[in-house]
Amino acid sequence: MGGAAVSGPGTLNMSRMKRMAGPDPRAGFKAGGTDCSTSVPQGLLKAARKSGQLNLSGRNLSEVPQCVWRINVDIPEEANQNLSFGATERWWEQTDLTKLIISNNKLQSLTDDLRLLPALTVLDIHDNQLTSLPSAIRELANLQKLNISHNKLKILPEEITNLRNLKWLYLQHNELICISEGFEQLSNLEDLDLSNNRLTTVPASFSSLSSLVRLNLSSNQLKSLPAEINRMKRLKHLDCNSNLLETIPPELAGMESLEMLYLRRNKLRFLPEFPSCSLLKELHIGENQIEMLEAEHLKHLNSILVLDLRDNKLKSVPDEIILLHSLERLDLSNNDISSLPYSLGNLRLKFLALEGNPLRTIRREIINKGTQEVLKYLRSKIKDDGPSQRDSATETAMTLPSESRVNVHAIITLKMLDYSDKQATLIPDEVFDAVKSNIITSVNFSKNQLCEIPKRMVELKEMVSDVNLSFNKLSSISLELCMLQKLSFLDLRFKMLPEVLYRIFTLETILISNNQVGSVDPQKMKMMENLTTLDLQNNDLLQIPPELGNCVNLRTLLLDGNPFRVPRAAILMKGTAAILEYLRDRIPT
Template sequence: MSRQPGVPGRHARAGFRAARADDSTAVPQGLLKAARKSGQLNLSGRNLSEVPHCVWRINVDVPQEANQNLSFSAADRWWEQTDLTKLILSNNKLQTLSEDLRFLPALTVLDIHDNQLTSLPSSIEELENLQKLNVSHNKLKTLPGEVTNLRNLKGLYLQHNELTCLPEGFEKLFSLEDLDLSDNRLTTVPGSFSSLPRLMQLNLSSNQLKSLPAEISRMKKLKHLDCNSNLLETVPPELAGMESLELLYLRRNKLRFLPEFLSCRLLKELHVGENQIEVLGAEHLKHLSSILVLDLRGNKLKSVPDEISLLQSLERLDLSNNDISSLPCSLGNLHLKFLALEGNPLRTIRREIINKGTQEVLKYLRSKIQDAGPTHSDSAQETTAMTLPSESRVGAHAIATLKSLDYSDKQATLIPDEVFDAVKNNTIISVNFSKNQLCEVPKRIVELKETAIEVTLGFNKLSCVSLELCMFQKLTFLDLRNNFFDSLPEDMKLLIKLQLINLSFNRFKVIPEVLYDIPTLEIILIGNNQIGSLDPQKLMTMENLLTLDLQNNDLLHIPPELGNCVHLRTLFLDGNPFRVPRAAILKKGTAAVLEYLRSRIPS
């Protein structure tokens, strides 16, 4: 719409001005008109380098349509507009925000993430109704103190900026429930945070924190604390008194020991992977009565105490990439859905048992408990009862109790319908169809896609992965070894939680491309294939990859750039025809191999 001639650029009364002509090109008048009715304006992804003046004054100036010689219906009366309560300016090129922000005092949501902001206007304190402020993915180095006057603020999102400190008075944000300060440059956390009485989620990950204030324990409603990827060497013992804490993330720090979680009786997930923890004692475990997930991967643990059996609620235990040589048999008494052991020098359990997955390991450990019983015959009888189905073809006990569907070692060319029918309404976590003669993945396996997290299809005659298998979005463990695979379908990138894949003893000539598109992968076992070359640049993109097994392939050359994959904790290269690195270097372990390769990168 064009303005009528003769309409002045500024209204005689303060605060009432006509829309400027150049604003209409950046923000269509129809969009502004709709915003006056709904109270919401979305200007995301419009390549804006500045916010048009008409946006700030949307509830102040006379709208352009009021200057037209038009008759208004009841629905189009511009003077009956709604105050703007939600403004989205994300994914633009904004470097500054105008102080005119004060003309939108009714805002409850202001979303300006993914811009180039280096500061916020002081007038932000006049947004007294603001409940959610998202300024993530910008270039903020400081926050104005006026932010602390937003007394109704419930969610504050400041991740991915350049903040080195926080303004005084943060404790005045007493309505705050969710605070995200991850991926900044913070070196300290103010003790005043303890005065945030309603805070339930606090994300401090990917900063430069060397310690946490003891006062943090006063956050009586805090449920989720994320301190991943910092420089923490210890955590205050007062942390053990946080009665409401449910999720605690301390991955990728410098912790040497665990605190005793005396009062954290609601703690459901504890993530302390990739630290320097050497000892796990009974005192660290005895109070974790509600724990569901315990992540201890990538530490320096040499043993696991018998008291691990006290954690009867535990569902997921990650012990991968430690120095554990044996496991307590009492571990077999847990009702685990997932147990990760890769990357340990285990000597008491054969690798073939470990490769079969969680339920087989637990069964083996339980059998060892029975072996220690009063008589050998009693032990053997109990072991047989646990490893073989009773009189039926399907182990109903395993389905109901272990949540496992096991039809392995039958030399069957297909899986009978009665196997799937036996599941009924039971939840299945683990599926084992290994050691058969299957030429294709059973189509009815898709019936288990909502719950299964482990699928074992090794030792068959499979040559392709079906779409049905790619629909298992909770899958974390996939065993496809000893088949006829030479490629994997692109649809496998739908396995968005896959952590371990075993492709050993197949026919791969390169690492399948789709694996690079699964960012959650931590362990790739692809030994005993025909792989002749590596792409270190693509492997470097797999930041979560900890174990890569390339034993017994056809590698004539190991690219020096592979040394830049510093995230690798375990790299197996034995049995390949390359001459360098020499066997003596390979024996020194992964760190030495990577360092050697880096030294050979041309300068």
Template sequence: MAAARRARAGDPRAGFGRPAAESGPAVPQGLIRAARKSGQLNLSGRSLSEVPQHVWRINLDTPEEAHQNLSFGAADRWWEQTDLTKLILASNKLQCLSEDVKLLPALTVLDVHDNQLTSLPSALGQLENLQKLDVSHNKLKSIPEELMQLSHLKSLLLHHNELSCLPDGFGHLVNLEELDLSNNHLTDIPTSFALLINLVRLNLACNQLKNLPADISAMKSLRQLDCTKNYLETVPSKLATMASLEQLYLRKNKLRSLPEFPSCKLLKELHAGENQIEILNAENLKHLNSLSVLELRDNKIKSVPDEITLLQKLERLDLANNDISRLPYALGTLPQLKFLALEGNPLRTIRRDLLQKGTQELLKYLRSKMKDDVTSPNEEPPVTAMTLPSESRINMHAITSLKLLEYSEKQAAVIPDEMFNAVRSNPVATVNFSKNQLNEIPPRFKVFPSVLYRIVALETILLSNNQVGSIDPLQLQKMDKLGTLDLQNNDLLQVPPELGNCETLRTLLLEGNPFRTPRAAILAKGTAAVLEYLRSRIPA
């Protein structure tokens, strides 16, 4: 109103102040005055649909207070204003940025994240002093080529947009140290990325990449590379030559194997969970002397090589939900290991309750088993082909009369063939091989003995710690007296839903098998809950 009155009265000061045609919420003059002194202006979260013109012209127009009859202290000298170097416009409703952004050539930081931008002005390329540009969480479908002129840019944040391709000139951003392209629609990245030799952090997560260019290995300063949740089936072998790489994220891809890392001496974290990796071998591990985190959960790994013990700095090892049946006992000697996840594996030598006791108890158990493997000085002489039956202490009376095959407390590494030969055609009901040093269980059932199905009066079947891969629920239903069925630690890949119809079962033990369902939480609820769950999955 004051400005309007001055204009009507012919006041020579008329026309200064905020233009009347300007729309959108006003920016308080107090903020503008403070920005002229500090060189920083924060307009985040003000529901701006456009940037007021006097913001772009903050260093060009004469301040309003210059036309007021005021006395100035040393701290209020508007003519000594500072050029704007930092402008924050985050969390507004901006759909575009004006080309007038070029009127702020001193900007080193421009933050417009969390808006509704569908494009960027080409004038951004004229901000030759810009060091950080945050345009994340917008709706950008492309990047102007002019952006590649920002030779002083160190941080470029483009994550959570709708980018499907990038300009080929990305390599001109030679001073870039941080680049975040995650959560876009990228199907490939320019080969010019190889020129980003100062890049320290590169985030490519949550895109549609099927491969990485081998030239990416030229990024000699790269410490962190995140390729989580793409469609990578392989990783270029040259990736292993990135000498500065410390953190590598390959989770949620389609990898079937890990690359070898002969030159990644500094690699501290390797995350490759939720892939299709089947083999973990010595070559994958033997050079990773600095590794502190190895995450391989939800793969198809069947075994862990003894070379895992070379990872002397390992603090976290996640092998959950794989197909691992045994572990090297020396794993318990890793001096820095604080977290070990093994749940969801068909482990035969480790009880489920031990897995639930935590890492330290588990490591203690592994160390104890390793000590058991060391030959005792008081061990009996090894059994040879010349050993007499009396020396093997075969108790024929126990075999023929008690149906018992006994060979316990011998500290033996193998059960001599004479023990099995002595049984001949005699039926044996109980075998006791306890307190030995067996490194494998003697030959076991690989299939459910069909003869058991025909003994319909059976009340108990104990087949734990075998290699049974399947069962016939329809045959089991005919065994109307069957109360206990123990199939722990076998090779069941699935539990047929029809097993839920075996209504006489009071004890059903299925832990330690590689099937995915029922989950451990269901098994923990007991037999009744498991049977009810199985019945609910029977096709209608």
């Protein structure tokens, strides 16, 4: 420990000894308070001195015991009982406390003794009954993460603006009515959650939070957003759900870094264009009063994957919806739409919701069959409305008598090999023969009686990316599926999650709902770094492994309709991010 150390059993570091012998400049605080022997086990304190971490969550504490505040100041009790210490008991070599968790207790206040823990980088006091914070919080200069959510704070102390190293600040579920002056000084803040408070405005100075990546303002009483918000050059995730917003500042459409925008449950009647939001992947604007969707709203959304327009007043969908080449999920439910553009069928959607619309052009039974059947129907209408004479001639020339059952139009125009709904036990060779030299990106062999994957699928290994084998009688999957080099979408109906799926690292989507799947392997699932959508609804999962929360690339995780008890329905309703966070919090340490 440096030149001042002496050797031998029972000896102390002299610099530490000097500190203990003289009067402690911080020892003027009352040493009374909650009895540590009953509220905090000595073994827990001993372990905290070694690790620098102390977790007192859920211990029914009404105040923080003095021994916690003074853990790095006082000589521990065991030091007075034994002067001979082994290598594992050298309390004078203790680590300063850097992480303190005192959440889920009954704390109504914290004292200024908080300053006795200047090394703290994480302070978690969520789910208590705090109405204020001590001014001494300003002295926690090293603090990087502060969680004060689920308390009763009405105002934030100005001293919080001194925490210049703060990166994560969680203030959701309090009673805040305004934001402190000087808040913009938290220039290193990356994640800020102010949801479920009573905020009526967001100050323009917020735009100075230049490092902010995620901002959650949902469930407040905001009527507007400041135009200056577009100065947040790193902001990727903006959540303004459940407010009173009537308009969106056009400047918001200039946020180049924005990837996820949540505007559900507001009072919006119009949408801005998004000329600069080229990275926007998810736009959630359901439950508003939007009456019109125009081409200008869509033409710049080049990267959009999820578009939620449910529960509005839309009467039509523009033909320009076909410009959204990347779109995977489109929710149009509960609007006033009477017809859809047939071009919608050419999108490679994985989810399309149309319930609650007065549609006249699509029969109810087709809608009830699901997304792929609706898209197939819309594509067929494109054909019925008359392909060009050239297309007709080409199709006639290519359709040999032996190929009469093969949809050559789909092969040429849609790059799809479609032999679905035939109740066939084998896919005839003529189907594969019809491909010839054409490029095929999608295969649809659904609604047949297949017991195994057709071996000739390997012929498409260098080009096919979407495979639909749902509603067959597959009992296992052969390794040939791994040879499909570009496979990113696979639709199955199965009794267990096939082992081979874990080896297809290009997969982006697994739809395996309405089966009898009883378990998943979270460790193998985590290796599937491209997997973004996992639909496990209506299976036989008795438990969800907490380690599934480590699959952080999942954007859509659907678990409804399984017999597990946790996570409860309230967590599932909060969406994928909340489910993953819930699971991660329960991983054994």
